Amino acid sequence: MKKILFLFLLLSSTMLLQAQVNDLLKKSEVHGSFEYDGMYYHPDIPMGITDSLIAGRHFAFNGFAEVIYTLGDFSAGVRYESYLPPIAGFDNRLEGSGIPYMWASYNTKKFSFTIGNFYDQFGNGLLFRTYQEWTLGYDNSMNGARITYEPVKGIILKGVYGTQRFFWNKYTKNSRGIVKGIDAEFSVNDLIKSMEESKFRVTLGGSFVSKYQVDNDPIYKLPRDVGGGAARINIGLGKFNFSSEYAHKINDPSAINNFIYKPGDAFIFNASYSTRGLGILAVFKRIDNFSFKSDRAETANALDISYLPPITEAHTYMLASMYPYATQPNGEMGFQLQINYKVPRKSKLGGKYGMDISVNFSQINDIVRQPAGDTTAINVPGTLGYTSDFFA
Structure with missing residues (x-):
């Protein structure tokens, strides 16, 4: 009898939890965006662009991907960025990859x-x-x-x-x-x-x-x-x-x-x-x-x-x-x-x-x-x- 009661409670709890999860998923929204920019550099002697100036870095890449999650009054987001290496004209200190931007917000x-x-x-x-x-x-x-x-x-x-x-x-x-x-x-x-x-x-x-x-x-x-x-x-x-x-x-x-x-x-x-x-x-x-x-x-x-x-x-x-x-x-x-x-x-x-x-x-x-x-x-x-x- 105790085993039957335990199984009944476990089944009821599982069904209740599943219903709550389904309801949570229906109310949730996920949005995202991304952008990738790349450039290929080729030596051009008349313009002064030499192999030594390029230093083997023929390709430059800037990119990001952002994901935002919302549930009612709550929202959160994260952005991944990569500069390997940064495109010419960008600050060299940007070189690298990681998550520099993440947040959570509650709004009424x-x-x-x-x-x-x-x-x-x-x-x-x-x-x-x-x-x-x-x-x-x-x-x-x-x-x-x-x-x-x-x-x-x-x-x-x-x-x-x-x-x-x-x-x-x-x-x-x-x-x-x-x-x-x-x-x-x-x-x-x-x-x-x-x-x-x-x-x-x-x-x-x-x-x-x-x-x-x-x-x-x-x-x-x-x-x-x-x-x-x-x-x-x-x-x-x-x-x-x-x-x-x-x-x-x-x-x-x-x-x-x-x-x-x-x-x-x-x-x-x-x-x-x-x-x-x-x-x-x-x-x-x-x-x-x-x-x-x-x-x-x-x-x-x-x-x-x-x-x-x-x-x-x-x-x-x-x-x-x-x-x-x-x-x-x-x-x-x-x-x-x-x-x-x-x-x-x-x-x-x-x-x-x-x-x-x-x-x-x-x-x-x-x-x-x-x-x-x-x-x-x-x-x-x-x-x-x-x-x-x-x-x-």
Whole structure:
């Protein structure tokens, strides 16, 4: 009798477990993507590409495969990457294979929690932005934790903590810095009932980000904690939209700015108009000593905490894209005007399908610097560096 009862319980448990597994599988989703790029290099003596330059590496390979699993409010993912060796033009420090990106996340209507690797940004990204650009071999993802909370409609709070990806180098004590940040965004129209249906839309936001890195410099006394704050506003009225953000950080001597102790500033202003067939965008930007990296010794395109957007046309034609513009974190001031117009179809100029006209003008200049003192030259290491008027 006991054996029969045991077999009955075992069979019932197995059937119940199988039903739960089947139900779990029905609710689960698995998505994936992959990309592989390869190049074969052949010696070309007239162009200076010799066997010694290739060094036996005739084939280069970049590839990744990513898998994402979701079950209700839970999701998790993993990405495998391989650079054997990296394609020409990519940083040689990418060479290798492994899993640099894995994460798990739980999301509800008001709350989101992510642990592992993630990408995010505060506002326009002047103070904090992590992202990946596969075609350029750039990835400054965070490895840590992120929390997002929406206590009421119209308020979004966010916090991030962790370290940034640095090719295949794992974080060790006293290596690159630890990044911490908080952000708050307020939709005025959602918070004030009388403005809910208004065409005048206002969004406000503020951020604070800091990095901690030990001071091992034998010459200079460097700040271990470097903090920065940013404030932003977005105003929309009908077909017009205006947005602006200002960021400031304390002195951050680094290899990029020649180890000067001047605080940094960044400002951007956008104004746009959009209607059927016509779009106009005007942008003003000023950067002053605003390189913000989680390792003060890094000079290459890696470990950037902040993102300083370029304000020039991104060309696709070979001749125009040979010498692309790159933002100058040590100082620049520029202006951009972009006009897009759609000539109507079946008009004399537009023809059967219409015609797109795009006009772009950009001008970027270095900022004007003055000596910080009567006896100190500009940009001398260990000094304030220089002073600069905002509109100079």
